[in-house]
Amino acid sequence: MSIKTISAKGMRWLVWSIYFIMLVTIIISWVFYPVRYDFFYEATSVLGGLSTGNAELPNFPSCLIFSIGFGILGAMATFIAIAYFRNSKRFRFAIVKGVLLIVVGLGAIGIAVPHDFEPLRIFHIMGAFMFLSGIAVLNFAFQLLHCISLYNPQCPDRDLDYYIDYTFVVLLIITAAVYFTTEILFYFWPAFPWIQPPLAQKTVLFTAVIAAGLLDLDDIK
Secondary structure (H helix, E strand, O other), X not given: OOHHHOOHHHHHHHHHHHHHHHHHHHHHHHXXXXXXXXXXXXXXXXXXXXXXXXXXXXXXXXXXXXXXXXXXXXXXXXXXXXXXXXXXXXXXXXHHXXXXXXXXHHHXXXXXOOOOOHHHHHHHHXXXXXXXXXXXXXXXXXXXXXXXXXXXXXXXXXOHHXXXXXXXXXXXXXXXXXXXXXXXXXXXXXXXXXXXXXXXXXXXXXXXXXXXXOOOHXXXX
C-alpha cells in the first residue's frame, strides 16, 4: 500500500501507533527507573533524565529507552503528517491534521532530549509544551472536525457516535484548558503547592489516549 493510496483504516492504525509507542516507552522507562517514581508529583520527563529526579543515581537504561522511544514517536508522527499532506484531497481537513502532527512530532523529538542536559534543556522544555499541546489539540480536532462535517445543531439522527464525539470534544477542551492554565499559574507562582503541572500533563495524556482509542473511521477521514 502506497502512502498516496492509504485507506482510512490504515491511517487510523498509524495514528494509534503514536499512542502505542508513547505508552510502551513510558512503561518500559518506568520499569527500569532506578528509584521510586512519584506518579502524581513528578513529570513524565523525569523518566528520561540523565540522572534520577534528585540527581542521586545515573538513570540508565531508562534514559536511553525514553530518548529512543520518543525519537521514534516523533519520526512516526512526521510520517503520518506527510501521509495526510499527500492525501489532502481524500481526507477532510488533512492539512490541519498534518500541521498538528508536525507539532506533535517536533515536540516528541524535543522530549527525547534529557531534561537535565543543560546545554539543550530549552529544546526539551519547548518540546514538552509542543507535544502536550499538539496531542490535546490534535484529538480535539479529530473529534470536532468530524462533528462539524457530519452534524449540525438540528441533526435529528443523533446516534451513540454523535454523543461520544461531542462528549470528548468537551472533555478535551476542559483538559486542555486545565493544562494551559496550570502551566501559566506555575510559571508565575511556582511555590503554590496546589499547582501541579505533572498531574495536568498526565490528565491530558490519559484523556488523549482514551479519545484516540475510540476514534472511528469517520473521525480519521
